[in-house]
Amino acid sequence: MRVLVTGGTGTLGRPAVQRLLQRGHEVRVLSRRSSPALPHGAAAVYGDLSTGAGIAAAVEGVDAVLHAASNTGIGLGRGDVAGTQRLLDAARSAGVAHLLYVSIVGIDRIPLVYYRRKLACEQVVLGSGVGHTxxxxTQFHELLTGALLAVERWPLVPLPVSWRFQPVAAEEAAACAVELLAAGPHGRAPDFGGPEVMTLAELTRVWRQRRGRPGRVVGIPLPGRVSLGFRLGLNTCPSNASGRRRWAEHVAALSETG
Ligand SMILES: NC(=O)c1ccc[n+]([C@@H]2O[C@H](COP(=O)([O-])OP(=O)(O)OC[C@H]3O[C@@H](n4cnc5c(N)ncnc54)[C@H](OP(=O)(O)O)[C@@H]3O)[C@@H](O)[C@H]2O)c1
Structure with missing residues:
Protein backbone atom coordinates (compact mmCIF):
# COMPACT_ATOMS: atom_id res chain seq x y z
CA MET A 1 0.00 0.00 0.00
CA ARG A 2 0.98 3.59 -0.43
CA VAL A 3 0.46 5.17 3.00
CA LEU A 4 0.52 8.73 4.29
CA VAL A 5 1.36 9.06 7.98
CA THR A 6 0.51 12.32 9.74
CA GLY A 7 2.34 12.72 13.01
CA GLY A 8 5.00 10.34 11.67
CA THR A 9 7.69 12.26 13.56
CA GLY A 10 5.88 11.79 16.89
CA THR A 11 5.90 9.20 19.68
CA LEU A 12 3.42 6.84 18.02
CA GLY A 13 4.18 7.86 14.46
CA ARG A 14 7.90 7.00 14.49
CA PRO A 15 7.44 3.30 15.32
CA ALA A 16 4.39 3.20 13.02
CA VAL A 17 6.51 4.41 10.10
CA GLN A 18 9.19 1.79 10.92
CA ARG A 19 6.59 -0.92 11.04
CA LEU A 20 4.96 0.10 7.78
CA LEU A 21 8.33 0.08 6.04
CA GLN A 22 9.14 -3.35 7.50
CA ARG A 23 5.84 -4.58 6.08
CA GLY A 24 6.87 -3.41 2.63
CA HIS A 25 4.51 -0.44 2.36
CA GLU A 26 5.46 2.75 0.62
CA VAL A 27 5.47 5.49 3.27
CA ARG A 28 5.06 9.25 3.07
CA VAL A 29 5.29 11.33 6.25
CA LEU A 30 3.54 14.67 6.52
CA SER A 31 5.51 17.12 8.64
CA ARG A 32 5.80 20.87 9.24
CA ARG A 33 9.58 20.45 9.47
CA SER A 34 11.74 21.21 6.42
CA SER A 35 13.80 18.02 6.66
CA PRO A 36 12.50 15.73 9.40
CA ALA A 37 14.66 12.82 10.55
CA LEU A 38 12.99 9.75 9.06
CA PRO A 39 14.02 6.13 8.69
CA HIS A 40 15.57 5.11 5.40
CA GLY A 41 12.87 4.51 2.83
CA ALA A 42 10.27 6.97 4.15
CA ALA A 43 9.60 10.10 2.10
CA ALA A 44 8.93 13.45 3.78
CA VAL A 45 6.15 15.69 2.48
CA TYR A 46 5.88 19.20 3.82
CA GLY A 47 2.44 20.05 5.15
CA ASP A 48 0.62 21.79 7.95
CA LEU A 49 -2.85 20.68 8.97
CA SER A 50 -3.51 24.00 10.71
CA THR A 51 -3.21 25.97 7.43
CA GLY A 52 -3.93 23.25 4.90
CA ALA A 53 -0.57 23.81 3.19
CA GLY A 54 0.64 20.73 1.33
CA ILE A 55 -2.29 18.50 2.30
CA ALA A 56 -3.76 17.97 -1.18
CA ALA A 57 -0.36 16.97 -2.59
CA ALA A 58 0.33 14.72 0.41
CA VAL A 59 -2.80 12.59 -0.05
CA GLU A 60 -2.53 12.40 -3.84
CA GLY A 61 -2.24 8.76 -4.93
CA VAL A 62 -2.23 7.22 -1.43
CA ASP A 63 -4.32 4.18 -0.51
CA ALA A 64 -4.50 4.82 3.22
CA VAL A 65 -3.78 7.50 5.81
CA LEU A 66 -2.62 6.87 9.36
CA HIS A 67 -3.66 10.10 11.09
CA ALA A 68 -1.61 10.51 14.25
CA ALA A 69 -0.87 14.24 14.09
CA SER A 70 -2.16 16.28 16.98
CA ASN A 71 -1.40 19.54 18.77
CA THR A 72 -0.49 17.62 21.92
CA GLY A 73 0.75 18.82 25.32
CA ILE A 74 0.09 22.45 26.12
CA GLY A 75 -1.47 22.81 22.67
CA LEU A 76 -4.49 20.98 24.17
CA GLY A 77 -5.53 19.87 20.71
CA ARG A 78 -6.17 23.42 19.50
CA GLY A 79 -6.76 23.32 15.73
CA ASP A 80 -7.03 19.52 15.62
CA VAL A 81 -10.69 19.45 14.61
CA ALA A 82 -10.24 21.86 11.68
CA GLY A 83 -7.01 20.10 10.70
CA THR A 84 -8.69 16.70 10.71
CA GLN A 85 -11.52 18.13 8.62
CA ARG A 86 -9.01 19.50 6.07
CA LEU A 87 -7.25 16.15 5.90
CA LEU A 88 -10.52 14.26 5.38
CA ASP A 89 -11.75 16.70 2.72
CA ALA A 90 -8.49 16.23 0.83
CA ALA A 91 -8.61 12.44 1.34
CA ARG A 92 -12.17 12.27 -0.01
CA SER A 93 -11.26 14.33 -3.09
CA ALA A 94 -8.22 12.12 -3.72
CA GLY A 95 -10.26 8.92 -3.38
CA VAL A 96 -8.34 7.61 -0.35
CA ALA A 97 -9.92 4.29 0.67
CA HIS A 98 -9.10 4.25 4.38
CA LEU A 99 -8.13 6.69 7.14
CA LEU A 100 -7.22 5.45 10.60
CA TYR A 101 -7.59 8.02 13.38
CA VAL A 102 -5.52 7.55 16.52
CA SER A 103 -7.60 8.42 19.54
CA ILE A 104 -7.62 7.89 23.31
CA VAL A 105 -9.57 5.54 25.59
CA GLY A 106 -12.14 7.37 27.71
CA ILE A 107 -12.34 10.64 25.78
CA ASP A 108 -16.12 10.41 25.93
CA ARG A 109 -16.06 9.86 29.71
CA ILE A 110 -13.57 12.44 31.01
CA PRO A 111 -14.33 16.11 30.24
CA LEU A 112 -10.72 17.24 29.65
CA VAL A 113 -10.45 20.00 27.02
CA TYR A 114 -8.01 17.91 24.93
CA TYR A 115 -10.34 14.91 25.11
CA ARG A 116 -13.36 16.98 24.03
CA ARG A 117 -11.39 18.02 20.97
CA LYS A 118 -10.37 14.43 20.25
CA LEU A 119 -14.02 13.40 20.47
CA ALA A 120 -14.94 16.17 18.01
CA CYS A 121 -12.22 14.85 15.67
CA GLU A 122 -13.76 11.37 15.90
CA GLN A 123 -17.13 12.88 14.92
CA VAL A 124 -15.53 14.52 11.90
CA VAL A 125 -14.02 11.16 10.88
CA LEU A 126 -17.34 9.36 11.38
CA GLY A 127 -19.25 11.86 9.23
CA SER A 128 -16.61 12.18 6.52
CA GLY A 129 -17.78 9.55 4.08
CA VAL A 130 -14.18 8.25 3.93
CA GLY A 131 -13.63 4.60 4.91
CA HIS A 132 -12.27 4.82 8.43
CA THR A 133 -11.06 3.16 11.58
CA THR A 138 -4.50 4.27 26.63
CA GLN A 139 -1.67 6.56 27.78
CA PHE A 140 1.75 5.73 26.37
CA HIS A 141 4.67 4.87 28.66
CA GLU A 142 6.42 7.79 26.99
CA LEU A 143 3.77 10.29 28.16
CA LEU A 144 4.07 9.31 31.82
CA THR A 145 7.84 9.19 31.45
CA GLY A 146 7.90 12.77 30.18
CA ALA A 147 5.82 13.92 33.15
CA LEU A 148 7.94 12.07 35.73
CA LEU A 149 11.26 13.16 34.19
CA ALA A 150 10.10 16.76 34.51
CA VAL A 151 9.54 16.51 38.27
CA GLU A 152 11.81 13.72 39.49
CA ARG A 153 14.51 16.10 40.82
CA TRP A 154 12.08 18.14 42.88
CA PRO A 155 12.58 17.51 46.61
CA LEU A 156 8.87 17.01 47.04
CA VAL A 157 6.44 16.14 44.25
CA PRO A 158 2.71 16.74 44.72
CA LEU A 159 0.70 14.30 42.60
CA PRO A 160 -2.89 13.05 42.30
CA VAL A 161 -1.69 9.63 43.45
CA SER A 162 -5.07 7.91 43.21
CA TRP A 163 -5.43 8.57 39.46
CA ARG A 164 -5.38 5.34 37.48
CA PHE A 165 -3.54 4.58 34.26
CA GLN A 166 -3.05 1.58 32.02
CA PRO A 167 0.20 2.58 30.37
CA VAL A 168 1.07 1.01 27.04
CA ALA A 169 4.23 1.05 24.91
CA ALA A 170 3.73 3.43 21.98
CA GLU A 171 5.51 0.86 19.82
CA GLU A 172 2.86 -1.76 20.60
CA ALA A 173 0.02 0.67 19.93
CA ALA A 174 1.74 1.62 16.66
CA ALA A 175 2.03 -2.02 15.62
CA CYS A 176 -1.69 -2.54 16.25
CA ALA A 177 -2.56 0.64 14.32
CA VAL A 178 -0.52 -0.62 11.34
CA GLU A 179 -2.31 -4.00 11.37
CA LEU A 180 -5.68 -2.27 11.46
CA LEU A 181 -4.69 0.08 8.66
CA ALA A 182 -3.69 -2.84 6.46
CA ALA A 183 -6.92 -4.69 7.27
CA GLY A 184 -9.13 -1.94 5.83
CA PRO A 185 -11.93 0.22 7.27
CA HIS A 186 -13.22 -1.22 10.54
CA GLY A 187 -15.29 1.59 12.10
CA ARG A 188 -14.51 1.64 15.81
CA ALA A 189 -11.66 -0.78 16.58
CA PRO A 190 -11.35 -2.46 19.98
CA ASP A 191 -9.67 -0.27 22.59
CA PHE A 192 -5.98 -0.98 23.09
CA GLY A 193 -4.48 -0.82 26.59
CA GLY A 194 -1.35 -1.86 28.41
CA PRO A 195 -1.06 -5.06 30.48
CA GLU A 196 -1.90 -3.53 33.89
CA VAL A 197 -3.94 -0.78 35.49
CA MET A 198 -1.93 1.06 38.13
CA THR A 199 -2.49 4.08 40.34
CA LEU A 200 -0.09 6.98 40.04
CA ALA A 201 1.15 6.01 43.52
CA GLU A 202 2.11 2.56 42.17
CA LEU A 203 3.63 3.98 38.99
CA THR A 204 5.81 6.43 40.95
CA ARG A 205 6.80 3.70 43.43
CA VAL A 206 8.23 1.64 40.56
CA TRP A 207 9.94 4.77 39.21
CA ARG A 208 11.51 5.62 42.59
CA GLN A 209 12.68 2.04 43.16
CA ARG A 210 14.55 2.10 39.87
CA ARG A 211 15.75 5.68 39.74
CA GLY A 212 16.06 6.62 43.41
CA ARG A 213 14.07 9.80 42.92
CA PRO A 214 12.02 11.85 43.50
CA GLY A 215 12.76 12.05 47.21
CA ARG A 216 9.17 12.41 48.34
CA VAL A 217 5.77 12.16 46.67
CA VAL A 218 2.74 13.63 48.39
CA GLY A 219 -0.83 12.96 47.36
CA ILE A 220 -2.99 15.92 46.44
CA PRO A 221 -6.75 15.64 46.25
CA LEU A 222 -7.86 17.35 43.02
CA PRO A 223 -11.53 18.30 42.84
CA GLY A 224 -13.72 18.15 39.76
CA ARG A 225 -15.04 15.71 37.20
CA VAL A 226 -11.77 15.34 35.31
CA SER A 227 -9.99 14.22 38.45
CA LEU A 228 -12.88 11.93 39.38
CA GLY A 229 -12.70 10.36 35.91
CA PHE A 230 -9.00 9.56 36.31
CA ARG A 231 -9.56 8.29 39.89
CA LEU A 232 -12.25 5.95 38.60
CA GLY A 233 -9.97 4.84 35.76
CA LEU A 234 -12.41 5.90 33.04
CA ASN A 235 -9.31 6.29 30.83
CA THR A 236 -8.57 2.56 31.11
CA CYS A 237 -9.85 -0.56 29.36
CA PRO A 238 -8.89 -3.50 31.66
CA SER A 239 -10.74 -6.01 29.52
CA ASN A 240 -8.58 -5.00 26.52
CA ALA A 241 -5.16 -5.32 28.16
CA SER A 242 -3.51 -6.25 24.86
CA GLY A 243 -0.11 -4.59 25.35
CA ARG A 244 2.63 -6.84 26.77
CA ARG A 245 5.34 -4.50 27.94
CA ARG A 246 4.98 -3.63 31.62
CA TRP A 247 5.68 -0.25 33.15
CA ALA A 248 8.46 -1.76 35.29
CA GLU A 249 10.21 -3.11 32.18
CA HIS A 250 9.96 0.27 30.50
CA VAL A 251 11.37 2.11 33.53
CA ALA A 252 14.17 -0.45 33.91
CA ALA A 253 15.20 -0.05 30.25
CA LEU A 254 15.02 3.74 30.55
CA SER A 255 17.21 3.74 33.66
CA GLU A 256 19.84 1.56 31.99
CA THR A 257 20.14 3.99 29.08
CA GLY A 258 20.49 6.99 31.44
N1 LIG B 1 0.69 10.27 24.09
C1 LIG B 1 -0.21 9.40 24.55
O1 LIG B 1 -0.13 8.91 25.69
C2 LIG B 1 -1.36 8.98 23.65
C3 LIG B 1 -2.18 7.91 24.03
C4 LIG B 1 -3.22 7.50 23.18
C5 LIG B 1 -3.43 8.17 21.99
N2 LIG B 1 -2.64 9.24 21.67
C6 LIG B 1 -2.89 9.94 20.40
O2 LIG B 1 -1.92 9.48 19.48
C7 LIG B 1 -1.63 10.52 18.54
C8 LIG B 1 -0.12 10.72 18.50
O3 LIG B 1 0.30 11.16 19.78
P1 LIG B 1 1.86 11.33 20.08
O4 LIG B 1 2.01 11.32 21.56
O5 LIG B 1 2.62 10.38 19.24
O6 LIG B 1 2.10 12.83 19.54
P2 LIG B 1 3.44 13.66 19.55
O7 LIG B 1 4.61 12.84 19.89
O8 LIG B 1 3.20 14.92 20.35
O9 LIG B 1 3.58 14.08 18.00
C9 LIG B 1 2.68 14.98 17.44
C10 LIG B 1 2.83 14.88 15.93
O10 LIG B 1 1.83 15.69 15.31
C11 LIG B 1 2.40 16.38 14.24
N3 LIG B 1 1.68 17.65 14.11
C12 LIG B 1 1.25 18.47 15.10
N4 LIG B 1 0.62 19.52 14.59
C13 LIG B 1 0.62 19.37 13.23
C14 LIG B 1 0.13 20.14 12.16
N5 LIG B 1 -0.50 21.32 12.36
N6 LIG B 1 0.30 19.69 10.90
C15 LIG B 1 0.95 18.52 10.67
N7 LIG B 1 1.46 17.73 11.66
C16 LIG B 1 1.29 18.17 12.92
C17 LIG B 1 3.86 16.58 14.59
O11 LIG B 1 4.63 16.61 13.40
P3 LIG B 1 5.75 17.71 13.04
O12 LIG B 1 6.21 18.35 14.31
O13 LIG B 1 6.84 16.89 12.37
O14 LIG B 1 5.07 18.64 12.09
C18 LIG B 1 4.18 15.32 15.40
O15 LIG B 1 4.66 14.31 14.55
C19 LIG B 1 -2.42 11.74 18.99
O16 LIG B 1 -3.61 11.84 18.26
C20 LIG B 1 -2.75 11.45 20.45
O17 LIG B 1 -3.93 12.07 20.89
C21 LIG B 1 -1.60 9.65 22.44
Whole structure:
Protein backbone atom coordinates (compact mmCIF):
# COMPACT_ATOMS: atom_id res chain seq x y z
CA MET A 1 0.00 0.00 0.00
CA ARG A 2 0.98 3.59 -0.43
CA VAL A 3 0.46 5.17 3.00
CA LEU A 4 0.52 8.73 4.29
CA VAL A 5 1.36 9.06 7.98
CA THR A 6 0.51 12.32 9.74
CA GLY A 7 2.34 12.72 13.01
CA GLY A 8 5.00 10.34 11.67
CA THR A 9 7.69 12.26 13.56
CA GLY A 10 5.88 11.79 16.89
CA THR A 11 5.90 9.20 19.68
CA LEU A 12 3.42 6.84 18.02
CA GLY A 13 4.18 7.86 14.46
CA ARG A 14 7.90 7.00 14.49
CA PRO A 15 7.44 3.30 15.32
CA ALA A 16 4.39 3.20 13.02
CA VAL A 17 6.51 4.41 10.10
CA GLN A 18 9.19 1.79 10.92
CA ARG A 19 6.59 -0.92 11.04
CA LEU A 20 4.96 0.10 7.78
CA LEU A 21 8.33 0.08 6.04
CA GLN A 22 9.14 -3.35 7.50
CA ARG A 23 5.84 -4.58 6.08
CA GLY A 24 6.87 -3.41 2.63
CA HIS A 25 4.51 -0.44 2.36
CA GLU A 26 5.46 2.75 0.62
CA VAL A 27 5.47 5.49 3.27
CA ARG A 28 5.06 9.25 3.07
CA VAL A 29 5.29 11.33 6.25
CA LEU A 30 3.54 14.67 6.52
CA SER A 31 5.51 17.12 8.64
CA ARG A 32 5.80 20.87 9.24
CA ARG A 33 9.58 20.45 9.47
CA SER A 34 11.74 21.21 6.42
CA SER A 35 13.80 18.02 6.66
CA PRO A 36 12.50 15.73 9.40
CA ALA A 37 14.66 12.82 10.55
CA LEU A 38 12.99 9.75 9.06
CA PRO A 39 14.02 6.13 8.69
CA HIS A 40 15.57 5.11 5.40
CA GLY A 41 12.87 4.51 2.83
CA ALA A 42 10.27 6.97 4.15
CA ALA A 43 9.60 10.10 2.10
CA ALA A 44 8.93 13.45 3.78
CA VAL A 45 6.15 15.69 2.48
CA TYR A 46 5.88 19.20 3.82
CA GLY A 47 2.44 20.05 5.15
CA ASP A 48 0.62 21.79 7.95
CA LEU A 49 -2.85 20.68 8.97
CA SER A 50 -3.51 24.00 10.71
CA THR A 51 -3.21 25.97 7.43
CA GLY A 52 -3.93 23.25 4.90
CA ALA A 53 -0.57 23.81 3.19
CA GLY A 54 0.64 20.73 1.33
CA ILE A 55 -2.29 18.50 2.30
CA ALA A 56 -3.76 17.97 -1.18
CA ALA A 57 -0.36 16.97 -2.59
CA ALA A 58 0.33 14.72 0.41
CA VAL A 59 -2.80 12.59 -0.05
CA GLU A 60 -2.53 12.40 -3.84
CA GLY A 61 -2.24 8.76 -4.93
CA VAL A 62 -2.23 7.22 -1.43
CA ASP A 63 -4.32 4.18 -0.51
CA ALA A 64 -4.50 4.82 3.22
CA VAL A 65 -3.78 7.50 5.81
CA LEU A 66 -2.62 6.87 9.36
CA HIS A 67 -3.66 10.10 11.09
CA ALA A 68 -1.61 10.51 14.25
CA ALA A 69 -0.87 14.24 14.09
CA SER A 70 -2.16 16.28 16.98
CA ASN A 71 -1.40 19.54 18.77
CA THR A 72 -0.49 17.62 21.92
CA GLY A 73 0.75 18.82 25.32
CA ILE A 74 0.09 22.45 26.12
CA GLY A 75 -1.47 22.81 22.67
CA LEU A 76 -4.49 20.98 24.17
CA GLY A 77 -5.53 19.87 20.71
CA ARG A 78 -6.17 23.42 19.50
CA GLY A 79 -6.76 23.32 15.73
CA ASP A 80 -7.03 19.52 15.62
CA VAL A 81 -10.69 19.45 14.61
CA ALA A 82 -10.24 21.86 11.68
CA GLY A 83 -7.01 20.10 10.70
CA THR A 84 -8.69 16.70 10.71
CA GLN A 85 -11.52 18.13 8.62
CA ARG A 86 -9.01 19.50 6.07
CA LEU A 87 -7.25 16.15 5.90
CA LEU A 88 -10.52 14.26 5.38
CA ASP A 89 -11.75 16.70 2.72
CA ALA A 90 -8.49 16.23 0.83
CA ALA A 91 -8.61 12.44 1.34
CA ARG A 92 -12.17 12.27 -0.01
CA SER A 93 -11.26 14.33 -3.09
CA ALA A 94 -8.22 12.12 -3.72
CA GLY A 95 -10.26 8.92 -3.38
CA VAL A 96 -8.34 7.61 -0.35
CA ALA A 97 -9.92 4.29 0.67
CA HIS A 98 -9.10 4.25 4.38
CA LEU A 99 -8.13 6.69 7.14
CA LEU A 100 -7.22 5.45 10.60
CA TYR A 101 -7.59 8.02 13.38
CA VAL A 102 -5.52 7.55 16.52
CA SER A 103 -7.60 8.42 19.54
CA ILE A 104 -7.62 7.89 23.31
CA VAL A 105 -9.57 5.54 25.59
CA GLY A 106 -12.14 7.37 27.71
CA ILE A 107 -12.34 10.64 25.78
CA ASP A 108 -16.12 10.41 25.93
CA ARG A 109 -16.06 9.86 29.71
CA ILE A 110 -13.57 12.44 31.01
CA PRO A 111 -14.33 16.11 30.24
CA LEU A 112 -10.72 17.24 29.65
CA VAL A 113 -10.45 20.00 27.02
CA TYR A 114 -8.01 17.91 24.93
CA TYR A 115 -10.34 14.91 25.11
CA ARG A 116 -13.36 16.98 24.03
CA ARG A 117 -11.39 18.02 20.97
CA LYS A 118 -10.37 14.43 20.25
CA LEU A 119 -14.02 13.40 20.47
CA ALA A 120 -14.94 16.17 18.01
CA CYS A 121 -12.22 14.85 15.67
CA GLU A 122 -13.76 11.37 15.90
CA GLN A 123 -17.13 12.88 14.92
CA VAL A 124 -15.53 14.52 11.90
CA VAL A 125 -14.02 11.16 10.88
CA LEU A 126 -17.34 9.36 11.38
CA GLY A 127 -19.25 11.86 9.23
CA SER A 128 -16.61 12.18 6.52
CA GLY A 129 -17.78 9.55 4.08
CA VAL A 130 -14.18 8.25 3.93
CA GLY A 131 -13.63 4.60 4.91
CA HIS A 132 -12.27 4.82 8.43
CA THR A 133 -11.06 3.16 11.58
CA UNK A 134 -11.05 4.84 14.98
CA UNK A 135 -8.34 3.37 17.13
CA UNK A 136 -8.31 4.35 20.80
CA UNK A 137 -5.28 3.60 22.97
CA THR A 138 -4.50 4.27 26.63
CA GLN A 139 -1.67 6.56 27.78
CA PHE A 140 1.75 5.73 26.37
CA HIS A 141 4.67 4.87 28.66
CA GLU A 142 6.42 7.79 26.99
CA LEU A 143 3.77 10.29 28.16
CA LEU A 144 4.07 9.31 31.82
CA THR A 145 7.84 9.19 31.45
CA GLY A 146 7.90 12.77 30.18
CA ALA A 147 5.82 13.92 33.15
CA LEU A 148 7.94 12.07 35.73
CA LEU A 149 11.26 13.16 34.19
CA ALA A 150 10.10 16.76 34.51
CA VAL A 151 9.54 16.51 38.27
CA GLU A 152 11.81 13.72 39.49
CA ARG A 153 14.51 16.10 40.82
CA TRP A 154 12.08 18.14 42.88
CA PRO A 155 12.58 17.51 46.61
CA LEU A 156 8.87 17.01 47.04
CA VAL A 157 6.44 16.14 44.25
CA PRO A 158 2.71 16.74 44.72
CA LEU A 159 0.70 14.30 42.60
CA PRO A 160 -2.89 13.05 42.30
CA VAL A 161 -1.69 9.63 43.45
CA SER A 162 -5.07 7.91 43.21
CA TRP A 163 -5.43 8.57 39.46
CA ARG A 164 -5.38 5.34 37.48
CA PHE A 165 -3.54 4.58 34.26
CA GLN A 166 -3.05 1.58 32.02
CA PRO A 167 0.20 2.58 30.37
CA VAL A 168 1.07 1.01 27.04
CA ALA A 169 4.23 1.05 24.91
CA ALA A 170 3.73 3.43 21.98
CA GLU A 171 5.51 0.86 19.82
CA GLU A 172 2.86 -1.76 20.60
CA ALA A 173 0.02 0.67 19.93
CA ALA A 174 1.74 1.62 16.66
CA ALA A 175 2.03 -2.02 15.62
CA CYS A 176 -1.69 -2.54 16.25
CA ALA A 177 -2.56 0.64 14.32
CA VAL A 178 -0.52 -0.62 11.34
CA GLU A 179 -2.31 -4.00 11.37
CA LEU A 180 -5.68 -2.27 11.46
CA LEU A 181 -4.69 0.08 8.66
CA ALA A 182 -3.69 -2.84 6.46
CA ALA A 183 -6.92 -4.69 7.27
CA GLY A 184 -9.13 -1.94 5.83
CA PRO A 185 -11.93 0.22 7.27
CA HIS A 186 -13.22 -1.22 10.54
CA GLY A 187 -15.29 1.59 12.10
CA ARG A 188 -14.51 1.64 15.81
CA ALA A 189 -11.66 -0.78 16.58
CA PRO A 190 -11.35 -2.46 19.98
CA ASP A 191 -9.67 -0.27 22.59
CA PHE A 192 -5.98 -0.98 23.09
CA GLY A 193 -4.48 -0.82 26.59
CA GLY A 194 -1.35 -1.86 28.41
CA PRO A 195 -1.06 -5.06 30.48
CA GLU A 196 -1.90 -3.53 33.89
CA VAL A 197 -3.94 -0.78 35.49
CA MET A 198 -1.93 1.06 38.13
CA THR A 199 -2.49 4.08 40.34
CA LEU A 200 -0.09 6.98 40.04
CA ALA A 201 1.15 6.01 43.52
CA GLU A 202 2.11 2.56 42.17
CA LEU A 203 3.63 3.98 38.99
CA THR A 204 5.81 6.43 40.95
CA ARG A 205 6.80 3.70 43.43
CA VAL A 206 8.23 1.64 40.56
CA TRP A 207 9.94 4.77 39.21
CA ARG A 208 11.51 5.62 42.59
CA GLN A 209 12.68 2.04 43.16
CA ARG A 210 14.55 2.10 39.87
CA ARG A 211 15.75 5.68 39.74
CA GLY A 212 16.06 6.62 43.41
CA ARG A 213 14.07 9.80 42.92
CA PRO A 214 12.02 11.85 43.50
CA GLY A 215 12.76 12.05 47.21
CA ARG A 216 9.17 12.41 48.34
CA VAL A 217 5.77 12.16 46.67
CA VAL A 218 2.74 13.63 48.39
CA GLY A 219 -0.83 12.96 47.36
CA ILE A 220 -2.99 15.92 46.44
CA PRO A 221 -6.75 15.64 46.25
CA LEU A 222 -7.86 17.35 43.02
CA PRO A 223 -11.53 18.30 42.84
CA GLY A 224 -13.72 18.15 39.76
CA ARG A 225 -15.04 15.71 37.20
CA VAL A 226 -11.77 15.34 35.31
CA SER A 227 -9.99 14.22 38.45
CA LEU A 228 -12.88 11.93 39.38
CA GLY A 229 -12.70 10.36 35.91
CA PHE A 230 -9.00 9.56 36.31
CA ARG A 231 -9.56 8.29 39.89
CA LEU A 232 -12.25 5.95 38.60
CA GLY A 233 -9.97 4.84 35.76
CA LEU A 234 -12.41 5.90 33.04
CA ASN A 235 -9.31 6.29 30.83
CA THR A 236 -8.57 2.56 31.11
CA CYS A 237 -9.85 -0.56 29.36
CA PRO A 238 -8.89 -3.50 31.66
CA SER A 239 -10.74 -6.01 29.52
CA ASN A 240 -8.58 -5.00 26.52
CA ALA A 241 -5.16 -5.32 28.16
CA SER A 242 -3.51 -6.25 24.86
CA GLY A 243 -0.11 -4.59 25.35
CA ARG A 244 2.63 -6.84 26.77
CA ARG A 245 5.34 -4.50 27.94
CA ARG A 246 4.98 -3.63 31.62
CA TRP A 247 5.68 -0.25 33.15
CA ALA A 248 8.46 -1.76 35.29
CA GLU A 249 10.21 -3.11 32.18
CA HIS A 250 9.96 0.27 30.50
CA VAL A 251 11.37 2.11 33.53
CA ALA A 252 14.17 -0.45 33.91
CA ALA A 253 15.20 -0.05 30.25
CA LEU A 254 15.02 3.74 30.55
CA SER A 255 17.21 3.74 33.66
CA GLU A 256 19.84 1.56 31.99
CA THR A 257 20.14 3.99 29.08
CA GLY A 258 20.49 6.99 31.44
N1 LIG B 1 0.69 10.27 24.09
C1 LIG B 1 -0.21 9.40 24.55
O1 LIG B 1 -0.13 8.91 25.69
C2 LIG B 1 -1.36 8.98 23.65
C3 LIG B 1 -2.18 7.91 24.03
C4 LIG B 1 -3.22 7.50 23.18
C5 LIG B 1 -3.43 8.17 21.99
N2 LIG B 1 -2.64 9.24 21.67
C6 LIG B 1 -2.89 9.94 20.40
O2 LIG B 1 -1.92 9.48 19.48
C7 LIG B 1 -1.63 10.52 18.54
C8 LIG B 1 -0.12 10.72 18.50
O3 LIG B 1 0.30 11.16 19.78
P1 LIG B 1 1.86 11.33 20.08
O4 LIG B 1 2.01 11.32 21.56
O5 LIG B 1 2.62 10.38 19.24
O6 LIG B 1 2.10 12.83 19.54
P2 LIG B 1 3.44 13.66 19.55
O7 LIG B 1 4.61 12.84 19.89
O8 LIG B 1 3.20 14.92 20.35
O9 LIG B 1 3.58 14.08 18.00
C9 LIG B 1 2.68 14.98 17.44
C10 LIG B 1 2.83 14.88 15.93
O10 LIG B 1 1.83 15.69 15.31
C11 LIG B 1 2.40 16.38 14.24
N3 LIG B 1 1.68 17.65 14.11
C12 LIG B 1 1.25 18.47 15.10
N4 LIG B 1 0.62 19.52 14.59
C13 LIG B 1 0.62 19.37 13.23
C14 LIG B 1 0.13 20.14 12.16
N5 LIG B 1 -0.50 21.32 12.36
N6 LIG B 1 0.30 19.69 10.90
C15 LIG B 1 0.95 18.52 10.67
N7 LIG B 1 1.46 17.73 11.66
C16 LIG B 1 1.29 18.17 12.92
C17 LIG B 1 3.86 16.58 14.59
O11 LIG B 1 4.63 16.61 13.40
P3 LIG B 1 5.75 17.71 13.04
O12 LIG B 1 6.21 18.35 14.31
O13 LIG B 1 6.84 16.89 12.37
O14 LIG B 1 5.07 18.64 12.09
C18 LIG B 1 4.18 15.32 15.40
O15 LIG B 1 4.66 14.31 14.55
C19 LIG B 1 -2.42 11.74 18.99
O16 LIG B 1 -3.61 11.84 18.26
C20 LIG B 1 -2.75 11.45 20.45
O17 LIG B 1 -3.93 12.07 20.89
C21 LIG B 1 -1.60 9.65 22.44
Missing amino acids: IFRA
